[in-house]
Amino acid sequence: MQAVALSRAVQFVESFGGPEMLTVRELPVPRAGAGQVRVRVTAAGLNPMDWFMTSGAATAARFGLHLPCGFGTDYAGVVDQVGEGVTEFAAGDRVFGGAMSRAVADHVLIDVAGTIARGGEAHRTPDGVDDRTAATLTIAGRTAAAALAVVDPGPGDTLLIGGAGGGVGVFAVQLARLAGARVIGTGSASSADALSALGAEPVTYGEGLVDRVRALAPGGVTAAIDLHATDTAQAARELGVPDKRITTIAAQIDGITPANGADAAPGAIEEIADLIAVGRLRVPVAATFPVAQIRAAVDLQAGRHVHGKVVIDL
Template sequence: MSKAVRYRRFGGLDVLELEEVPEPHPGKDEVRVRVTAAGLNPMDWQIAAQPEMAARFGITLPAGFGSDFAGVVDEAGAEASGFTVGDRVYGGAIGRSVADFVLVKTPATTLWHTPDGISGEVASTLPVAGLTASAALAAIGVQAGDTVLIGGAAGGVGIFAVQLAKLTGARVLGTASERTFEFLRELGAEPVAYGPGLPDRVRALAPEGITAATDLFGRETAGTALELGVAPERISTVADGPALPGVRATGAFDAKPGALERITDAIRSGELTVPIAATYPVEQIREAVAMQAGRHVHGKIVVAL
């Protein structure tokens, strides 16, 4: 037997259970990953709480939990390709990553080799957040000379978006609560408090104006950018909700090929860091999700298996 976090009804933290499940083994074209770490994302608890969101990802009850993982290939089917036993890997498996084992069909589009010099803990935070940040910036063509406003800059996606935008040579303004200001400055962003009056605070910080914006949480940043005269095609959003006319809605699935490789190269070179806010043992999955869902996390939450 093996362990996996599962839920049998939709709801809050109380639906999550660490259960014993039969140990899976790969089919002829699959590999099995022994998971050592699983990075959490807001979408994980949203899927567990919202049947309509679960349906969008093809998840039905009873269901597993989590999206991102890292570990080591420990079994491979006779016709599996691209990976062999002993390979360090990381990847995405929506609705089943917080478990001792994950099966992945090959050839794989959601499994990558973990580069030397990158820990499994860090690798487990990359797929959803890294791809989402990359897609959000690519959608609006952030480049050197831009002044870009990033909404939700201190969150799990925001930490990647801020640093990736800085690597292009752009000036970065990031919305956050005041208690995260120093954290954002360390990442290279100029912090600005979210909430009523945001357009005036942005004007004061960048009187020459902003040229692009990405809203990683809600619609406040996108609306502010429109009010400040940013062209809609230079504004992106990643959160669910009513679309704003002309604004580019995007997400991880829109990321360009090679996006994660560029991120891991930047991590290895020291140009990009991945702040880990906390690591919890899988037995404390409810506490880990509670911290993630609190929306006041400075960085990523990881579950250790």
């Protein structure tokens, strides 16, 4: 009897919860069905949504997740099998994209006509973009693009970005600067150099933020994006920014339009990948881990103090 080919997948098996509940399992290699491609994943990027969605059974159920359940959404790799009827991709194509709560695995099946939440999605990885970088793009890049679309920064704007050193902030700061805006980014004192390297003017968050921003921008702030909670959005209101030019991604405030990566304009993520390919945008990868160290990687990412992205190598 021929041995069944196996591949690794990170899963919650007995219950949802923290990283201590994650297990690396060996499962039969899946086969691409009609309308699908199989991707041999080489790298998977972590995002806060990954551990938030799977933090407990009730939260997981809200997102349609059930045990056994995979982990991670952002992936990059190479198409190694093409299902019937697929003409958009061929074996050997480098791709990146999102597959909700199943990306940290040796193989993922992607519906060519799917979405991140339903069947997954795939985009061609441009030459000049390595797989680790490509694996960081989908969730954070889409979210940043959606947030910027709400406030529409441009030349003459001074944009305040709260949580600018995080995974979404890496993209938001650089995209806003490319649009011609001045960017003031909040973060810890230890993140100042990292923010400056992205093109932001750093300011520490916490009590006294409004006064510190006023001192840095006496001419005023014209737009704001809160990537962490509501503190930056509330500070922006105190600074006189109109609600229509404030957005949040992790909380909702009456009168302020929230941003969701699912609402990013078509082609937004391809544009970001192309900017990276030509050297106009960069993604700092703070740490990489082998898949066997998935728990340590999630612990680091969930601490919310890492400057840049955390990536799993497969």
